[in-house]
Structures are given as structure tokens and as C-alpha cells.
Amino acid sequence: MNRKPDVNTKEALLTAAIRVFADKGFDAATVRDICSLAEANVAAVNYHYGGKEALYAAVLEEVFPKEEREPGSDASLPPEERLRIFLRDLAGEIYERGNEIIAQRWAIFLREMAKPSRNLDFLIRRQIQPLTDDLRAIVAEILGPDAPDSALAMSSTNIWALMLDHLLTQPIQDRLTPSRPAPTDMDALVDHVTTFALGGLLAVKAKVAPRP
Amino acid sequence: MNRKPDVNTKEALLTAAIRVFADKGFDAATVRDICSLAEANVAAVNYHYGGKEALYAAVLEEVFPKEEREPGSDASLPPEERLRIFLRDLAGEIYERGNEIIAQRWAIFLREMAKPSRNLDFLIRRQIQPLTDDLRAIVAEILGPDAPDSALAMSSTNIWALMLDHLLTQPIQDRLTPSRPAPTDMDALVDHVTTFALGGLLAVKAKVAPRP
DNA sequence: TTTTGTTTTAAACAAGCGTGTAGAACACTC
DNA sequence: GAGTGTTCTACACGCTTGTTTAAAACAAAA
Known part of the structure; x- marks a missing residue:
């Protein structure tokens, strides 16, 4: 059907992993789930990220970005x-x-x-x-x-x-x-x-x- | 060392299961964990309870006993x-x-x-x-x-x-x-x-x- | 085209899981 | 002691898990 020359496998794995980890948690999520959702081979996780735990770490880094906080709400308010x-x-x-x-x-x-x-x-x-x-x-x-x-x-x-x-x-x-x-x-x-x-x-x- | 003629295997399994299920949760707990703690064979769970899920049900029945509640605290108090x-x-x-x-x-x-x-x-x-x-x-x-x-x-x-x-x-x-x-x-x-x-x-x- | 390096694939691996099985060990009645 | 029903044990089955492997497919440069 649709080729995917534009989507990078590594990124597809990441977004799929975010969804699956959020849905089922780290333990219940399987790399086969993730790769299937990303339409990638089971070995892709290991090739691109080095393993399930490393992929999870990448997910956390993506989902909880390091951003400078705006200071809390206006201090002049009561x-x-x-x-x-x-x-x-x-x-x-x-x-x-x-x-x-x-x-x-x-x-x-x-x-x-x-x-x-x-x-x-x-x-x-x-x-x-x-x-x-x-x-x-x-x-x-x-x-x-x-x-x-x-x-x-x-x-x-x-x-x-x-x-x-x-x-x-x-x-x-x-x-x-x-x-x-x-x-x-x-x-x-x-x-x-x-x-x-x-x-x-x-x-x-x-x-x-x-x-x- | 110590023989255990007084302890019943079925009960030992139950108390061991309570501890392991409370510690690790249903999924993470393994019947091998439980049987090892109860000093029983791996097959004991299936023999005595019919399976892991049935054992868990027995654990719930034991840990959350059906007891007639005393009515809430004295209604005369404010x-x-x-x-x-x-x-x-x-x-x-x-x-x-x-x-x-x-x-x-x-x-x-x-x-x-x-x-x-x-x-x-x-x-x-x-x-x-x-x-x-x-x-x-x-x-x-x-x-x-x-x-x-x-x-x-x-x-x-x-x-x-x-x-x-x-x-x-x-x-x-x-x-x-x-x-x-x-x-x-x-x-x-x-x-x-x-x-x-x-x-x-x-x-x-x-x-x-x-x-x- | 050949070469070189990267990416993808199918297949297999070892480990762990819950469960089943066949026989040994046991306890008890006749 | 023989018979009988219950309990226990060692072992293996089928399955799923994360990971590895070796080869295939691909892309880009020489």
C-alpha cells in the first residue's frame, strides 16, 4: 500500500513505544508490540536503541522534555x-x-x-x-x-x-x-x-x- | 533440618502466596516464587488450587474476609x-x-x-x-x-x-x-x-x- | 560496476513462564 | 502385609519474553 520513504524507522519506533508504554506500562509492553505498531522488525529496537530499557529511557527523555519553566503565576496576585x-x-x-x-x-x-x-x-x-x-x-x-x-x-x-x-x-x-x-x-x-x-x-x- | 508434619502444604502455599502477591503483584509474582517460599513443588499450586488465578482468588478471599461490619461510629456523637x-x-x-x-x-x-x-x-x-x-x-x-x-x-x-x-x-x-x-x-x-x-x-x- | 557502510530481515537463541503428567512416596483401612 | 486413595516429586511441554546472528537489501561513493 503506502511506502514510507519519509518516515525514519527510529522515530517510528519511538512514537510507537510512547504509545505502548503509556498504554501498558514498561513490564506489560513487549518489544513485539512496539515493533508491530511501528511496522518494523523485532530486531529494530535492539539495533536502533540497544534494548528495551534504553528505548524506555529515550521515551522518557522525549515525553518529559527539559524546558526552562516560566516562573510561577504572577506574584502580584493574591x-x-x-x-x-x-x-x-x-x-x-x-x-x-x-x-x-x-x-x-x-x-x-x-x-x-x-x-x-x-x-x-x-x-x-x-x-x-x-x-x-x-x-x-x-x-x-x-x-x-x-x-x-x-x-x-x-x-x-x-x-x-x-x-x-x-x-x-x-x-x-x-x-x-x-x-x-x-x-x-x-x-x-x-x-x-x-x-x-x-x-x-x-x-x-x-x-x-x-x-x- | 526441621520436618514439618504439622504444617499443611495447602495452607503454606496460601500464606506464601499472600506474601508474594502483596510484594510483587499478580503479574510479577511467579508460582515458582510462591512454591519456593512455601517449600513446595512447583506443581503444588495446580494440584491444590487448580492454577495461579484460582490461588489469587483464594488469597483475596483470605485477605479480605467477609465480616459483618459494626455499624459506623456512635451516631450520637457530633x-x-x-x-x-x-x-x-x-x-x-x-x-x-x-x-x-x-x-x-x-x-x-x-x-x-x-x-x-x-x-x-x-x-x-x-x-x-x-x-x-x-x-x-x-x-x-x-x-x-x-x-x-x-x-x-x-x-x-x-x-x-x-x-x-x-x-x-x-x-x-x-x-x-x-x-x-x-x-x-x-x-x-x-x-x-x-x-x-x-x-x-x-x-x-x-x-x-x-x-x- | 565494484566497493563500502548502513539498515532491514527471518530465524534462532536462551531464559522464564504457567501448566500437565506419570510415577514415587505416603497414610490409612482391611 | 496387601490394597487404596491422597499427596508429592521430577520432568517436560508449549508458549512468550528480550536479545542475538548471519545474511539480505539498500544507499552512496569510487
């Missing part, structure tokens, strides 16, 4: 508003439907979290660390200078959990309450989580620094 | 106090160090959540559903009758996430802030999460039912 923006952006990324590479990025991230490999460090540094740094700064500003480090750490983790859990426990939630709100009305979700998070932060703040 | 008790109990279960079977129970639950199999339904019904039902009742009482169903569902999920995330994201948290609070001071964790959750719930309540 922290409550910055928290809302942070949550909206994060939810937008996680639930983005159009951009396939971002969906695959979070799929791979989830699989690494469920079964950490030695690549998890790399992945955290590239993708998660900048986000949590931003979040931590916002939370610190809301809690104020009197909040102890432990409260800051736990609160940041809590907010992070509020967003991620929808991704992690989706199969469970579907079984418990099949009539859950459609994931399409993301605005309502962001709104709710923002309200919940701000309320939680205020309560924590009131507790660690009771009125003077 | 819901805020019942929430605190609920969170303390849940944290106690999750982080329990002494009771091996409970640790394995949550390990298996996590693995099923990460890679759901057809057994996830069974597992949810036996272990998670009763807990979330209790939590939902408490949250409903705190939010009051005016709260819409979606707010109730999302809020319950949020609180559930607050507790579970410590289990799920432990490897990540360790990498981000290696100096995180030791998991030993569970009281502080429960205290914090309770404060955060109550604050979040109040904020949600104030929003969905503004002052009359």
Missing part, C-alpha cells in the same frame, strides 16, 4: 487567586483530551508512581518538582510565616492529593458511584477543589497561629 | 467528632506496622488499584464500599441537607484522597522532601488531616448554602 490558577492549570493538563503527548505523559507518570523504577527520580525532577515548588510557595504565603514546616509540607501534599486522586482512583470511583459527575465539567471540579483547599488551609492556619 | 474517629481508624489501619495481614491487605489493594483486574469489584465491595459509605454519611451530615449530590460526592472523595495519598505517593514524597515528618507520629498526621478536611467541608458548605 495567593488565593494564584492557588486557583495553579489548580486550574493542573486540572487542565491532567484532563486535557486533545493533546496526546500530555495524556501519555501523565499515563506514564502514573505507571511509574504505581511501580517505581529507577527512572522515577528523573521523572520527578523534570515534571513534578517544579510544580510542587510553585504550589509550596503559594501555600506558604497563605499559611503565613508562623506555620511550622510540617504543616506546610502536609498541606501542600494534601492539595496535590486532591487533584491527583481523580486520576488515580478513577476505576474505583466508577465502581462506587457510577453516576459521578462527568469529567467534562472541569470548571466545577476546579471550583470545588479550590474552595475545599482554601477552606482547609484557613483552618490549618487558624490552628497553628491562633489569634494573637 | 459529625465532626465522628470524622476525626473515622480518619484515626483509617490511618491506624493503613499505617499499622504490627499486623502483617492488614499491611498486605492494603498492599494488594494498591496493586489492584494501579492495575485493575476483574477482581477489583470483589475487593471494593468487601473492603472499600463499607468505609466510603460511612464517610459519605458523615460528610452528608456536616454539609447539611442543602448540599447538592455532586458536592457531597466530591467532598467525600477529597477526604478519602487525603488519607490514601500518603500511601500512594510515598515514594514520590520521599524524593521531593526527604526530611518529611516521620510516619511514626501518626497522631499529628490525623490531627492535621482532620483540621484540613473540616475546614474544607465548612468552606464547601458555606458556598453551596450561603447564609440564609
